[in-house]
Amino acid sequence: MAPRIGLSLDTIAWDAMAIRYGVPALSALAVLLVGIWLARWLSRRALPRVTHRFDPMLGAFLANATYIGAIVIVVVVAISTLGVPVSPLLAVLGTAGLAIGLALKDSLSNIASGVMLVTLRPFQVGDVVTAAGETGTVREVRIFHTVIEGPDKQLSTLPNNLITSSPIINLTAQASRRIELVIGIGYGDDIRLARQVALAKMQADARVLADPAPDVLVYELADNAVNLGIRCFVAPPDWFGTRTSLLEQIKLGFDEAGISIPFPQRDMHVYLHDADGKMAGTGALPQAGHRTG
Numbered sequence: 001m002a003p004r005i006g007l008s009l010d011t012i013a014w015d016a017m018a019i020r021y022g023v024p025a026l027s028a029l030a031v032l033l034v035g036i037w038l039a040r041w042l043s044r045r046a047l048p049r050v051t052h053r054f055d056p057m058l059g060a061f062l063a064n065a066t067y068i069g070a071i072v073i074v075v076v077v078a079i080s081t082l083g084v085p086v087s088p089l090l091a092v093l094g095t096a097g098l099a100i101g102l103a104l105k106d107s108l109s110n111i112a113s114g115v116m117l118v119t120l121r122p123f124q125v126g127d128v129v130t131a132a133g134e135t136g137t138v139r140e141v142r143i144f145h146t147v148i149e150g151p152d153k154q155l156s157t158l159p160n161n162l163i164t165s166s167p168i169i170n171l172t173a174q175a176s177r178r179i180e181l182v183i184g185i186g187y188g189d190d191i192r193l194a195r196q197v198a199l200a201k202m203q204a205d206a207r208v209l210a211d212p213a214p215d216v217l218v219y220e221l222a223d224n225a226v227n228l229g230i231r232c233f234v235a236p237p238d239w240f241g242t243r244t245s246l247l248e249q250i251k252l253g254f255d256e257a258g259i260s261i262p263f264p265q266r267d268m269h270v271y272l273h274d275a276d277g278k279m280a281g282t283g284a285l286p287q288a289g290h291r292t293g
Contacts, residue, residue: 043067135171186260197253202232
């Protein structure tokens with residue numbers, strides 16, 4: 001009978017251990033799996049559907065913040081399901097969080113900068129901006145970084161604290177953007193004729209706005225040319241294409257009107273001396289095409 005009693009006690013011990021530890025472990029696993037699924041559904045589907053209607057940038061930022069916060073809550077609940085006291089765990093997590101925060105102060109600075117970008121709204125998703133030395137279209141604002149697509153379709157990932165610590169220029173915040181061309185003409189050319197040609201080319205382009213009206217000003221009497229400031233306003237999406245087109249059309253118009261666009265030049269005087277150190281005449285210069293031995 002003794003062996004049967006020992007076998008029965010062992011069986012009872014294993015059953016008790018399974019009930020004591022197995023059920024909480026399965027419950028914690030279920031909480032973890034369901035919680036992760038809910039966090040993904042909430043951050044990737046539920047929130048974007050609501051926030052995308054009025055602010056895509058805020059929606060993307062809240063989705064990332066919600067996912068991270070939900071994962072932390074799920075992990076804490078899963079640990080508490082195992083029977084581990086939550087209060088000491090939170091104290092440990094708080095201490096660990098402080099240490100991690102000191103070690104990752106730059107990352108926390110990125111989070112704070114991301115909150116500033118979402119709150120202050122210096123730009124929105126889809127705006128063309130110049131930030132941290134990069135110019136492009138804002139595609140996404142995340143907790144730690146912002147994604148900007150350049151004119152060459154390359155994506156630049158900029159830390160948020162780098163953006164907020166430098167000047168931000170929003171090139172599409174206004175309904176129009178000015179094109180300013182500085183083109184020099186010769187001192188012997190007619191300024192009024194050059195102004196007429198430039199104005200005609202700008203007025204002939206349908207992308208150039210009538211209000212404010214295009215104008216041509218004398219910017220500077222430079223060393224080699226009279227610099228004209230040729231200015232007009234266009235819609236922000238038309239800025240680059242209109243600018244390059246006007247450069248070509250104004251150059252062609254100046255050529256047809258006989259207006260020169262001088263290039264920098266310098267007069268050089270050469271003085272020759274003979275063997276006695278006396279200045280020689282210009283006749284001592286070798287003729288063009290003549291080879292000296």
